[in-house]
Structure formats: structure tokens, C-alpha cells
Amino acid sequence: SSVCTNEPTELVPDGCASYSTIDDLNKKLSPLLNEITQTTDYFGYYRLDLYGRTCPFWSDDEGMCGNIACAVTTIEDEKDIPKIWRAEELGKLAGPRASHPITKAPGEPSPLGGALGTEREESCIVEEDECDERDYCLPEDESAGGRGDYVSLTENPERFTGYTGAGAANVWKAIYRENCFDQHEEYEETVRQAPFGSLLKHSNPAAMEFANIIQEKGKHELETKDGQQKLLDLDVNDECLEKRVFHRVISGMHASISMHLCWDYMNQSTGEWGPNLDCFMSRFKGHPERAQNIYFNYALLARAVAKLKRYLNTYTFCSGDYYQNRLTKSKVLKLATIAASSGSIFDESLMFKDEMLGFKEEFRNRFRNVSRLMDCVGCDKCRLWGRVQTQGYGTALKVLFEFDESAAAGENPILRRTELVALVNTLDRVSHSLVALDKFREMWEARQEEE
Numbered sequence: 157s158s159v160c161t162n163e164p165t166e167l168v169p170d171g172c173a174s175y176s177t178i179d180d181l182n183k184k185l186s187p188l189l190n191e192i193t194q195t196t197d198y199f200g201y202y203r204l205d206l207y208g209r210t211c212p213f214w215s216d217d218e219g220m221c222g223n224i225a226c227a228v229t230t231i232e233d234e235k236d237i238p239k240i241w242r243a244e245e246l247g248k249l250a251g252p253r254a255s256h257p258i259t260k261a262p263g264e265p266s267p268l269g270g271a272l273g274t275e276r277e278e279s280c281i282v283e284e285d286e287c288d289e290r291d292y293c294l295p296e297d298e299s300a301g302g303r304g305d306y307v308s309l310t311e312n313p314e315r316f317t318g319y320t321g322a323g324a325a326n327v328w329k330a331i332y333r334e335n336c337f338d339q340h341e342e343y344e345e346t347v348r349q350a351p352f353g354s355l356l357k358h359s360n361p362a363a364m365e366f367a368n369i370i371q372e373k374g375k376h377e378l379e380t381k382d383g384q385q386k387l388l389d390l391d392v393n394d395e396c397l398e399k400r401v402f403h404r405v406i407s408g409m410h411a412s413i414s415m416h417l418c419w420d421y422m423n424q425s426t427g428e429w430g431p432n433l434d435c436f437m438s439r440f441k442g443h444p445e446r447a448q449n450i451y452f453n454y455a456l457l458a459r460a461v462a463k464l465k466r467y468l469n470t471y472t473f474c475s476g477d478y479y480q481n482r483l484t485k486s487k488v489l490k491l492a493t494i495a496a497s498s499g500s501i502f503d504e505s506l507m508f509k510d511e512m513l514g515f516k517e518e519f520r521n522r523f524r525n526v527s528r529l530m531d532c533v534g535c536d537k538c539r540l541w542g543r544v545q546t547q548g549y550g551t552a553l554k555v556l557f558e559f560d561e562s563a564a565a566g567e568n569p570i571l572r573r574t575e576l577v578a579l580v581n582t583l584d585r586v587s588h589s590l591v592a593l594d595k596f597r598e599m600w601e602a603r604q605e606e607e
């Protein structure tokens with residue numbers, strides 16, 4: 157049987173990219189992504205209306221949607237937390253509040269500052285407010301009348317916030333419900349356990365044992381001709397490819413968020429931040445498909461970045477500083493070039509083949525609903541990163557399904573600044589998740605040796 161998908165060659169001509177192909181690609185992209193997201197003004201700031209939107213699906217009064225009080229209450233309920241630092245740490249959890257760095261008096265140094273940045277021109281930052289019918293996500297500045305605020309993504313890292321309980325669970329539940337293309341059944345994780353071995357380095361016996369722990373029962377090994385294990389698709393027989401892809405995208409996003417909150421976790425008895433192996437095991441043990449879906453999303457996002465290679469040649473990076481613009485552009489072009497050099501890691505042409513079925517429109521509408529659901533997330537920082545990442549996946553889908561790689565300049569849809577920033581930051585998040593996965597494997601091995 158195919159180890160990549162139910163139908164061989166479903167997404168990638170050579171039978172899907174192997175985990176090792178993606179690991180190798182990530183070794184090259186990860187430092188570059190880190191540099192782009194951490195050191196450039198362009199990719200370090202994101203504009204969104206973080207506080208002005210209300211959840212369009214249910215009322216906060218019903219207690220179904222999480223809110224800050226709920227998140228804080230959950231942590232305050234932890235009796236072990238020493239009072240002395242509780243409020244202080246919770247304050248830190250909220251992170252610096254969004255502000256609008258454009259508001260500066262003439263002559264003042266740019267609030268975006270930094271070694272590279274100088275002045276920042278408003279004209280360059282104004283975003284397209286118009287929603288394009290080809291968008292898979294809602295424009296960040298769509299909110300009525302609101303222009304949104306700038307948020308420093310580097311100062312508000314995605315990490316443990318303590319947001320949990322019914323509020324968070326209901327958002328996830330509603331997100332997965334969007335995957336029911338033809339019916340609204342109760343959310344149920346319908347994926348079958350799949351092999352996990354090669355995620356964790358086949359050659360290493362301890363790693364294989366770790367794989368079995370994660371997977372609980374060794375299960376069958378699926379190997380390809382060249383002996384490499386491939387990315388598995390969901391094995392839900394009666395579901396169409398598009399529906400499976402939709403599920404993988406949201407499950408992979410969920411898994412990546414879980415990975416980050418476990419990687420940058422706050423020990424609630426000491427107040428210290430750091431990786432929490434037990435947190436990781438509790439969320440990934442017995443669910444190999446969650447880590448696999450992170451790989452899947454990596455392939456999807458990297459392919460979208462690769463596809464933009466030509467488009468980005470003529471893209472204007474407005475940061476108000478000529479040298480910074482050139483530097484940013486050269487880094488992003490390098491990113492797209494390396495991503496493109498990894499060959500076929502995702503073949504989007506196999507999706508939405510039959511336009512008559514209307515799947516594409518439904519797919520797009522459902523993805524927009526997922527991005528609307530971010531307004532129901534009752535924790536500012538989770539909402540920020542939820543919005544960035546849904547926008548990032550939405551942009552990837554727009555590029556994959558609406559862009560022509562070989563089209564001349566001006567023939568493709570416009571890519572808003574927020575879309576490009578979200579796409580690159582989302583790839584960075586997923587890239588970081590793969591690094592964290594590897595580190596958790598090492599931690600687990602070390603723990604085994606100690607016992």
C-alpha cells in the first residue's frame with residue numbers, strides 16, 4: 157500500500173516527501189526563518205484588530221467562549237502557585253500590549269527602531285482593506301472601521317499561557333466541526349493510528365522505542381522502495397482528498413500550538429520557563445498523526461513559499477529604509493529559492509480537479525470560518541498567534557490554489573503585507589515545532605538512560 161496517501165501519488169508525484177526530506181530542508185530553512193522573523197522589521201510586526209472583534213458564533217455570556225478571566229482563573233485555581241509571583245507572572249503571560257508604532261512625532265526616532273530600521277512610511281504600511289474572493293482567510297484589517305494595531309511578534313512569543321478549560325475546548329471543537337463538509341456531526345478524531353518511527357530517526361533503537369511509546373503499539377511499518385517512510389495521509393476511507401487535507405491542516409496547526417506551549421512552558425510551582433516533557437507526552441503519546449500533520453503542514457507551507465519565488469522578485473518590501481528593504485528581500489528570496497530546490501514536496505494540482513463539485517469554494521468558506529473562530533479565543537496571545545497562523549495557512553492555500561507560478565508580474569492576485577508576514581511566521585512556527593520534536597526525543601532518551 158502507499159505509505160504516503162491512500163491513493164499513491166496523491167499529493168506529490170514521487171509518492172510524497174519523506175520525513176527525512178523535510179528534516180533536511182528544515183535544517184537549511186530553520187536558521188534563515190529565525191533570522192527573518194527575529195531581525196527584520198517587516199516580518200517582526202503584525203497588524204491586526206486584536207481587541208475590537210467579537211466572537212460571531214456564540215455569546216460570551218453563554219460561557220462557551222473562553223475569555224481572559226477564564227484563562228486566568230484556571231491558573232489562579234492552581235493552589236500550588238505562590239501568591240507572591242502569581243500576579244506578576246500572569247502579567248508577563250499577557251505580554252506587551254499591542255500598540256501602534258506609527259504614532260510618533262516628526263523627528264522622533266522610529267518606534268520600530270532597531271539597528272536596521274529608521275523611518276517608516278505610513279504609505280507603505282497601508283493594507284488593502286478589500287477582501288478578494290480568492291482569499292482563504294479574512295483580511296486582518298477587515299473589521300468595520302478599525303485599522304488594527306501593530307503587535308511585535310518577537311516580544312509576544314507563542315508559548316504557554318494557561319488558557320484552557322471549556323473555552324479553549326469549544327473553540328477547537330468548533331474548528332474541527334468546520335471539517336464536516338457535508339454534515340455537522342459531533343467532533344470526533346477520526347484518524348487511525350499511523351506509523352511514527354521515521355519521525356524519530358529509524359536508525360536509533362532508543363528513538364524507535366520512543367516511537368513505540370508515542371504510538372503505544374508498534375503497529376505496522378510502512379516502507380517505500382527506497383526504505384524511507386513517507387508522510388501518511390489520513391486513512392479515513394470515505395473522505396475525499398480535500399476534506400482530509402483540511403483536517404490535516406487544522407490538526408497540524410493544533411499540534412504545533414501544543415508543541416510550543418509544551419516547549420516554552422511555565423512550571424507553575426517554580427515560575428520558571430522551559431520545555432516540559434510530560435506536557436509533550438500527554439499531548440502526543442498515542443497520537444502519532446499529530447506530529448505527522450506538523451510535517452504535512454511544513455510541506456504545504458514550504459511549497460507555497462517556493463511557489464512565490466518568481467512573484468517575490470518584483471515584490472516591494474516597504475519598511476521605509478532602502479537598505480533594510482533590500483536585505484529583507486534578499487533573505488526572503490533565498491528562503492523561496494531553498495524551498496524550491498527541495499523538489500516536489502507537495503503537489504497542489506491534484507486537489508480540486510473537478511470544479512463542478514464546488515469543493516474549492518466550500519473549502520475556502522470553511523477556512524474563512526476557522527479564521528473567524530479566532531475571535532472566539534479568549535486569551536490575547538493565543539488569539540494573536542491563532543490569527544497569525546490561520547492567516548498563514550490561508551495565504552498558503554491562496555498561493556497554492558489561486559496563483560500561477562509562471563504568470564507574468566501583475567497577473568496573480570495581490571498578496572497583502574499581513575499575508576506574507578503571516579505565511580513566513582507560520583512556516584517559522586512549524587519549523588520550530590520540528591526542532592522541538594527532535595529535542596523532546598532527546599529528552600526522552602536521556603530520561604530513559606537515567607531510569
Ligand code: FAD
Nearest residue numbers: 315316317318319320324327328407410411417446538542
Ligand atoms: P486541547 O489542545 O484543547 O485539545 C482538545 C481536544 O482536541 C483533545 O482532547 C483531543 O481530543 C483533540 N486534539 C488535540 N490535539 C489534536 C490534534 N493535533 N489534532 C487533532 N485533534 C487534537 N494555550 C497556550 O498555552 N498557548 C497558546 O499559545 C495557545 N494558543 C491557542 C490558540 C487557539 C486557537 C486555541 C483554540 C487554543 C490555544 N491554546 C493555547 C490552548 C491550548 O490549545 C489547549 O486548548 C489547552 O492547553 C488545553 O489543552 P487540552 O489538553 O485540554 O486539549
